[in-house]
Amino acid sequence: MLAQHLRVEQFRSLVKERTQDFVGREFVFKAIQDFLEGSSNSDFKSGYVVIRGEPGIGKTALASQLVKRYGYLHHFNIVTQNIRSPRDFLADICAQLVVRYQLSHGALPSSATQDSGFLSQLLGEAVEVARARDLLPIVIVVDALDEAEDTGLAAGANRLFLPAAVPEGVFFILTTREKEEYRLSVDRRRDIYINDRGEQNLADVRLYIETFFNQFREKMMARLIEWRITEDEMLNAVTEKSQGNFMYLVHVLRDIRDGHLTPTNLDSIYDLPVGLKEYYKRHWRFMREQDAPRFRDYFEPVVCILASAQEPVPVSQLVAWTQSRWPHLETTSIREVIRVWREFLDEERPGQGPPLYRIYHTSFRDFLREEVGLTPYHDAIVLTALNKIPGFFGSANLPM
Ligand SMILES: Nc1ncnc2c1ncn2[C@@H]1O[C@H](COP(=O)(O)OP(=O)(O)OP(=O)(O)O)[C@@H](O)[C@H]1O
Numbered sequence: 001m002l003a004q005h006l007r008v009e010q011f012r013s014l015v016k017e018r019t020q021d022f023v024g025r026e027f028v029f030k031a032i033q034d035f036l037e038g039s040s041n042s043d044f045k046s047g048y049v050v051i052r053g054e055p056g057i058g059k060t061a062l063a064s065q066l067v068k069r070y071g072y073l074h075h076f077n078i079v080t081q082n083i084r085s086p087r088d089f090l091a092d093i094c095a096q097l098v099v100r101y102q103l104s105h106g107a108l109p110s111s112a113t114q115d116s117g118f119l120s121q122l123l124g125e126a127v128e129v130a131r132a133r134d135l136l137p138i139v140i141v142v143d144a145l146d147e148a149e150d151t152g153l154a155a156g157a158n159r160l161f162l163p164a165a166v167p168e169g170v171f172f173i174l175t176t177r178e179k180e181e182y183r184l185s186v187d188r189r190r191d192i193y194i195n196d197r198g199e200q201n202l203a204d205v206r207l208y209i210e211t212f213f214n215q216f217r218e219k220m221m222a223r224l225i226e227w228r229i230t231e232d233e234m235l236n237a238v239t240e241k242s243q244g245n246f247m248y249l250v251h252v253l254r255d256i257r258d259g260h261l262t263p264t265n266l267d268s269i270y271d272l273p274v275g276l277k278e279y280y281k282r283h284w285r286f287m288r289e290q291d292a293p294r295f296r297d298y299f300e301p302v303v304c305i306l307a308s309a310q311e312p313v314p315v316s317q318l319v320a321w322t323q324s325r326w327p328h329l330e331t332t333s334i335r336e337v338i339r340v341w342r343e344f345l346d347e348e349r350p351g352q353g354p355p356l357y358r359i360y361h362t363s364f365r366d367f368l369r370e371e372v373g374l375t376p377y378h379d380a381i382v383l384t385a386l387n388k389i390p391g392f393f394g395s396a397n398l399p400m
Pocket residue numbers: 017018019021022023024025053054055056057058059060061062144177204208246247250361362363
């Protein structure tokens with residue numbers, strides 16, 4: 001009964017993936033622990049710790065590392081997996097509370113997912129158990145508040161129906177992008193802003209680059225020779241051009257290692273793209289210039305339709321969606337596009353059935369939406385769905 005609401009299994013691979021190469025962030029962990037232990041603010045005995053930062057700075061990785069390190073209860077909002085509703089959140093966290101603190105509820109009442117009432121009740125019950133067993137505080141990590149659904153909420157309600165007040169000993173650690181209107185009005189709150197240009201963030205950026213170098217030393221040494229620069233010069237250049245963004249580092253270091261960014265297609269290391277958006281723009285343009293017809297007929301439609309999907313999908317679904325406008329796309333050619341663009345995609349392998357694909361990072365999806373335009377691809381998905389309704393395109397509904 002409760003198991004159906006739990007998403008821990010679903011999040012396991014995300015947590016694993018985002019933490020496998022995790023480095024640094026000690027200053028954030030320290031700040032969080034200070035808040036939780038009340039050493040810096042003795043009046044902060046419960047409430048919200050809100051971690052803010054720009055897209056790709058590493059909030060989801062940080063949330064994942066918190067889960068891995070401390071085993072906190074957790075929920076990740078993931079637009080591309082269609083996990084973003086208050087219902088998903090409430091059912092998941094309520095079920096986790098019942099299981100973790102062995103509360104006597106065999107199932108969740110239907111009211112559990114309608115507002116924060118039942119969640120608040122469970123938090124109260126869980127605190128009693130945790131206090132008796134010396135397990136306080138109760139910490140719940142919620143990633144990407146900005147990705148959570150914002151429609152259909154009662155006026156004045158918080159996103160995800162997060163309760164304004166929580167019992168003593170309970171903390172929510174939320175992450176959110178910096179500029180979003182995240183609709184959170186709570187009694188007690190502390191903020192941690194990961195400043196991309198801040199010294200501590202830049203120290204972690206350097207640590208990431210150094211770790212990458214050590215991990216792929218032989219290959220990277222060979223690249224340095226091609227670039228005719230020293231390790232220090234590369235470290236400084238990549239740090240500066242990254243603008244403190246981790247998603248940038250992941251892409252650019254991989255491209256340098258694998259010979260996609262070389263002195264042949266870039267005059268000098270100082271011509272690296274500046275920041276994540278510029279990296280996406282350049283990569284998109286570069287791929288187009290490599291082979292314009294292949295880009296137009298294969299890469300663009302498949303990547304853009306993936307960016308328009310609301311959930312991870314198998315290749316067969318991509319074939320169905322592209323059939324009306326791009327009939328030349330079939331299983332083999334779509335697989336080939338996926339192979340070429342693998343670095344930008346996430347592959348899920350459910351127990352049985354074919355692998356499922358989605359865009360790896362929201363920031364790339366945002367780039368496609370803002371710079372390339374996804375309307376035709378959304379339309380193609382809608383059209384496929386309507387085509388399935390018998391008689392929809394009968395006389396009354398013929399498209400104009
Ligand atoms: N401290 C870190 N150590 C190693 N890799 C990291 C670290 N932080 C982030 N990364 C990697 O950088 C990439 C971007 O990070 P992440 O997805 O956490 O960003 P984000 O802040 O959640 O972005 P968004 O706002 O778009 O959700 C991921 O591939 C992640 O694994």
